[in-house]
Amino acid sequence: MENKTPLLTPIFELVMCLAQAVDLVSPLVADHHKRTAQVAYGLGLQMKLPEDELRDLVIAASLHDVGGLTRADRLEALDFEYQNPLGHSVMGYLLLSPFGPFKKAADMVRFHHVAWDFGVGAQFDGLPVPRGSHLLQLADRLAILIDPAGDVLEQVDGILQKICSQAGERFVPEQVQALVELAGKEAFWLDTVYMVDLNYLGRRLKWQEIEIKDEEFLGLTNLFRRIIDFRSQFTSTHSAGVAATAESLARLCEFSESDCWIIHLAGLLHDLGKLAVPAEILEKPGRLTREEYDIVRRHTYFTFHILEPLKILDVVRVWGAFHHESMDGHGYPFHLEENEIPLGSRIVSVADIFTALTEDRPYRKGSRGVDALAMLQDASMHHKIDSEVVAILAKNLDRVDGVRCKAQAEAVDEYRHIIELSRQLTHIAS
Numbered sequence: 001m002e003n004k005t006p007l008l009t010p011i012f013e014l015v016m017c018l019a020q021a022v023d024l025v026s027p028l029v030a031d032h033h034k035r036t037a038q039v040a041y042g043l044g045l046q047m048k049l050p051e052d053e054l055r056d057l058v059i060a061a062s063l064h065d066v067g068g069l070t071r072a073d074r075l076e077a078l079d080f081e082y083q084n085p086l087g088h089s090v091m092g093y094l095l096l097s098p099f100g101p102f103k104k105a106a107d108m109v110r111f112h113h114v115a116w117d118f119g120v121g122a123q124f125d126g127l128p129v130p131r132g133s134h135l136l137q138l139a140d141r142l143a144i145l146i147d148p149a150g151d152v153l154e155q156v157d158g159i160l161q162k163i164c165s166q167a168g169e170r171f172v173p174e175q176v177q178a179l180v181e182l183a184g185k186e187a188f189w190l191d192t193v194y195m196v197d198l199n200y201l202g203r204r205l206k207w208q209e210i211e212i213k214d215e216e217f218l219g220l221t222n223l224f225r226r227i228i229d230f231r232s233q234f235t236s237t238h239s240a241g242v243a244a245t246a247e248s249l250a251r252l253c254e255f256s257e258s259d260c261w262i263i264h265l266a267g268l269l270h271d272l273g274k275l276a277v278p279a280e281i282l283e284k285p286g287r288l289t290r291e292e293y294d295i296v297r298r299h300t301y302f303t304f305h306i307l308e309p310l311k312i313l314d315v316v317r318v319w320g321a322f323h324h325e326s327m328d329g330h331g332y333p334f335h336l337e338e339n340e341i342p343l344g345s346r347i348v349s350v351a352d353i354f355t356a357l358t359e360d361r362p363y364r365k366g367s368r369g370v371d372a373l374a375m376l377q378d379a380s381m382h383h384k385i386d387s388e389v390v391a392i393l394a395k396n397l398d399r400v401d402g403v404r405c406k407a408q409a410e411a412v413d414e415y416r417h418i419i420e421l422s423r424q425l426t427h428i429a430s
């Protein structure tokens with residue numbers, strides 16, 4: 001797609017938003033990525049890593065468990081003794097590596113559960129393991145040993161003892177030594193509990209001035225999309241379909257080029273809050289319980305708030321996050337009135353329902369475009385969705401549906417490719 005609007009976006013703020021979002025899946029992992037990033041930053045500084053490597057390490061630490069697609073994956077890795085180098089770290093690598101600027105961070109993520117094993121762990125499966133991977137493993141394991149509810153300074157001796165007992169076996173001795181030296185500073189420990197706010201590290205690393213634009217930004221947004229959608233095969237192409245459908249409808253509604261770009265991004269990110277919904281629920285074959293359904297319904301609330309710190313994405317956020325608001329005021333989570341729902345949000349809403357109806361779900365097969373349209377027409381008659389947008393879809397059904405199909409066909413290829421690579425990488429190495 002063509003982009004006419006230069007979007008300058010602080011990359012680190014985006015990374016932190018994503019880091020926070022993937023930790024919404026369970027209160028037990030709350031702040032895990034931010035805490036690991038904080039620890040990795042302290043260790044990296046202590047080891048005097050060059051600036052670039054430190055930056056890659058902090059990005060890797062901020063996103064290292066994104067390949068833990070289910071809640072079970074995430075909780076399993078909370079066990080200090082967890083040592084599976086072929087689990088979520090491989091998927092994390094595959095999700096992150098297509099985005100060029102994260103290539104080195106992705107390599108670190110890939111091997112962050114490889115034990116040092118007295119030097120054997122300098123390589124894995126014939127590939128060199130970056131020292132950042134070992135440092136990340138140390139930061140990760142240390143982060144899970146910290147109990148933020150207790151007095152962190154009281155915990156220092158116990159944590160050090162546990163880490164030091166595995167120096168050489170699991171952790172690189174020089175890195176453990178760096179930790180021992182750093183551990184004398186109370187500020188290091190206090191930062192891990194009190195300074196896990198979104199932008200603290202960005203300010204420290206003076207990253208405010210690092211910005212990306214246009215194609216790179218789209219690349220990063222697509223990285224978000226893959227992390228959101230690839231948690232389940234049933235949603236694996238959803239946001240790509242919604243983005244393409246919404247953009248196509250926006251063009252037919254004569255949106256400007258820059259607004260078409262914004263609505264495309266809104267489509268890619270509209271279900272960002274689904275990261276808070278465990279994949280176990282997304283994949284459940286039967287009817288959801290009341291409680292599970294309530295968890296699913298929270299997703300738009302989270303989409304709205306996760307993106308809040310990014311002022312530059314305000315319109316993307318509003319158009320994306322209101323997609324379950326309803327013209328009759330009975331939508332969720334804000335129960336907005338008709339005049340409070342912008343046209344961009346109404347288009348995303350129609351695109352979302354249209355796309356979802358055509359997709360298979362664990363409990364039903366997808367409908368044909370023409371049948372999905374009939375259901376939308378029914379919803380518009382009941383004043384749930386914008387009737388003019390539905391009328392435009394009806395008039396241009398083949399064209400819009402064609403655009404949707406193409407986008408989802410591309411996304412399915414991408415998904416299958418990643419699943420295949422993941423099989424290969426975990427098979428070859430085992």
Ligand SMILES: [Fe+2]
Pocket residue numbers: 032036064065077140
């Ligand atoms: Fe972790």
Ligand SMILES: [Fe+2]
Pocket residue numbers: 270271299300323324352
């Ligand atoms: Fe949704």
Ligand SMILES: [Fe+2]
Pocket residue numbers: 238242270271352
């Ligand atoms: Fe959706």
